[in-house]
Amino acid sequence: MPDHKRNQNEGQDREQRQGRRRVPRSGWAAQAGVFLVVAFLAAGLCGAIQPATGIPPEVLQLTQFGPALAVAAVALLWPGRIRERLAGTLPARSEGPADHETRLPSGNRAALLLTAALITALSADGALLTSGSLPVTSPQALAHPLALLVAAQLIGACAEEIGWRCYLQPLLRIRFGPVTASVLVGTAWGLWHVPALTQEPAYAAGFLTATIAMSVVLGLALERVRSNRLLLAGGFHTLVNLGMLFVTDETSPATAPMAVFGAACLAAALPWIASARRAATTPDRITAATADGPR
Template identity: 90%
Template sequence: MQDHMQQNHEQDKDKDRDRDRDEDREQGQRRVPRSGWAAQTGVFLALAFLTAGLCGALQPATGIPPEVLQLTQFGPALAVAAVALLWPGRIRDRLAGTLPARSKGPADHEARLPSGNRAALLLTPALITALSAGGALLISGSLPVTSPQAFAHPLTLLVTAQLIGACAEEIGWRCYLQPLLRTRFGPVTASVLVGTAWGLWHVPALTQGPAYAAGFLTATITMSVILGLALERVRSNRLLLAGGFHTLVNLGMLFVTDETSPATAPMVVFGGACLAAAIPWIASARRAAATPDKITAATADGPR
């Protein structure tokens, strides 16, 4: 009897070892090797900075007005294209979900951003703009609203160009770099790292003084956290969602506030507005992480 029990015990230990080995193998397949992750990140960032500078230098020769479209925005997209040439076997995994995808079943449906979250994401720029405008009223007593008629270009052209430029950035920041860093870090940490790189990439903004740069970096990091949390596990239409968010923020800055000016106070207010708008997203993500899923909750106290 004891021999039989010992034999069963040894078989159970063998099964546990096999299961652990399978789990380790599965995790290893899902994660990018450390050297590959570091190399891809370094090359992408270096090229994003370099190509943005080259595009900015070429802008005067093209005759494209910077208020319509800044060619520097194409730096991240060009960096993604270069990385795709260097690592063609890995680019598909990194860009999974960038474009709309056909539904293939329940699992695919769960990987889409729910309509409520989609609306919340696209309404968040309105909240940021409203908070920035409120801050401007408190500081200066006036609201710097710019009429679309003040620009020499049609509103449809401005909106379309803003969307194109925002998507050219977001295919690099949120569609490539964010998923790549998620192979090594949690969603908040990865989002903070992307937001920091995104902010530092805007080199001219960092030359306006320490307070201005601090407000700008606060804005890029907290907006990156909002996007990172909103798009977590979303594998469809990531580019249009991130680009739409980015476009709405830029349009708010262009027409309702004056954060595009070199004045320090508006940028500090803008950074504070982005931070305030990120708090509900962070709180919601913490609640979701602390709440067990339905299956876990239903079986937690069940028979063993």
């Protein structure tokens, strides 16, 4: 083949490859905008109709289904993109080597769930230090069966996380790094909780700190994970909510408990950030082994 034709074909192949890489980036802002608008509006609508349904808010808040409805709306507008955005939401179908590489290692799964317990423990310790007492709710004191509350909390958490961590986080990762994307998702997640932001500024700041910090934990823990993202994120979310319900007092409108909760979430996120920074600056084994090799 003549050189000029070979160069022309190589240039065309290069342009096609670059075009394929640019395709996923196109329209990410529009998709994110539609998702957020529908998530906010759907949450408000669900909250408005909840009294008519007879579902007790302490069992399940219908506002939690706003992000799931937003994902459905985006799927209608961009049906060709929704599959790649939600990749990894559910368990992988096959057991090939690639699937094992994209699952969260068992140690990281345990670390993620233990982080939720750590947030509860730090919040409880903070409550003891600031108020001298620890509000503990006995399951027997609840108006509804414990099993029902746990199941409802998991359903509500998954309804949120299919939007925040399974759709919006991968979408923003097209444009931003893992920490930046997680901070943006956490900010949107916090602002989406409109009632919390109507409290005192210190309360709202503590709540927003908590959502951003927890979003960073989830974003870093689920980075490159392509299997069971929904159950992992929903499980973490559920454990934190149950901790707030039974051990701490962050569900009250008092400012101090929410400030303690935000600080606890931030402290729990710091090891994840430090670990991600170490991983980013540490060369992989192949690179390290060949760095000083013969040239």
